[in-house]
């Protein structure tokens with residue numbers, strides 16, 4: 001197994017999102033009843049399996065989004081490893097395996113999604129660390145993992161089926177469901193750029209030597225343990241040419257790194273004189289699904305799981321981090337508007353707008369990305385008042401992107417020497433609409449969780 005160098009982020013999140021103690025005025029639009037996602041019958045075993053692993057409630061009966069992008073499981077969650085949730089998960093998994101329920105649904109889209117859903121829980125169970133003085137759940141973990149591994153093996157698609165999964169971004173654009181451009185007069189309106197994968201946006205790639213640390217978006221690749229790849233796009237107001245010129249200027253900036261302040265004089269920090277891009281610049285972070293096929297090979301799919309967009313309507317000089325503070329002030333100082341689209345199973349299976357759903361301005365989502373380890377739903381059960389501090393998802397972007405202009409570009413260090421920049425394609429045709437980011441699948445191949453899953457597949461104890 002290779003040793004990876006931890007990537008140290010220059011932009012530190014000063015507080016966790018749950019510490020952003022501004023009471024949200026918005027209503028909780030995320031709460032929904034458990035949906036019949038995989039089959040119209042809620043009692044269908046696929047629905048019950050999904051619900052047993054992904055759908056949670058707090059002890060006050062509070063419900064949470066039944067169709068979220070990521071499972072509501074944090075580093076220290078004990079859900080699924082202890083108590084009734086563990087017993088239920090094993091029971092439903094056993095029923096699934098014993099009745100060969102993998103054969104009940106052949107639709108590759110649903111098989112791909114269920115594989116994705118079970119795989120996320122498997123990987124979580126590998127990294128889960130109980131809080132101090134809590135049991136380690138070694139047996140419970142193994143009980144869950146053996147069953148998940150077998151279900152995952154049976155659900156795997158053939159390479160051809162994976163290749164034929166839809167380009168749902170294109171479907172979302174073609175559906176006409178979303179605005180195409182940012183509209184300064186309607187800043188609240190989400191937009192999905194039809195030309196994101198075309199030549200007017202610049203795809204910021206990683207240098208080859210960075211592939212093994214997770215490519216251009218290492219924090220995201222790491223957080224989702226390589227089950228998704230992340231692509232970053234940038235567009236200055238007038239399109240491709242000025243964007244490339246700006247990237248070139250960053251790259252050629254004489255002294256991109258300077259000595260840190262007195263308190264950290266031994267550290268290099270980004271030169272404050274680095275030029276910013278102009279107002280009107282747009283950035284996008286696209287997350288796409290990786291699966292494994294029936295032979296256990298990791299394969300990137302054309303399915304877009306989320307799109308996060310930031311638009312700089314103004315370039316401010318603020319270096320103000322977030323939070324606490326007045327969120328509307330922080331948002332205004334940042335000079336940015338934030339948008340997000342996430343894949344909804346319900347819409348994806350119903351062929352509605354490629355399954356992509358715009359996050360509402362007031363919509364709250366449970367996030368596990370770069371969060372402290374505690375189980376948020378358990379914390380809401382214990383301290384109901386905490387729930388009032390839960391911010392709408394689009395406000396939480398400020399936790400990591402509150403600074404003005406180029407200062408909130410978290411990938412900035414990738415664009416400065418001594419990193420190698422993505423070569424300009426010049427007159428060459430731009431790469432195809434989606435492509436293999438070799439980095440992420442390579443990265444996953446060397447992960448412990450992937451090795452463990454493969455170990456279960458090879459072991460004599462395999463469940464039949």
Ligand code: HEC
Nearest residue numbers: 217218219220283284285308309370396397400409410411
């Ligand atoms: C907990 C921190 C955190 C939060 C919250 C967060 N991001 Fe980011 N974001 C990052 C990091 C770190 C990167 C750099 C890529 C990497 O290392 O994975 C990034 C990258 C991006 C990029 C690519 C350009 C860049 O800055 O590198 C976009 C666009 C983006 N985020 C949008 C959003 C939006 C929209 C939201 C809210 C819905 C959001 N982010 C919430 C941490 C965060």
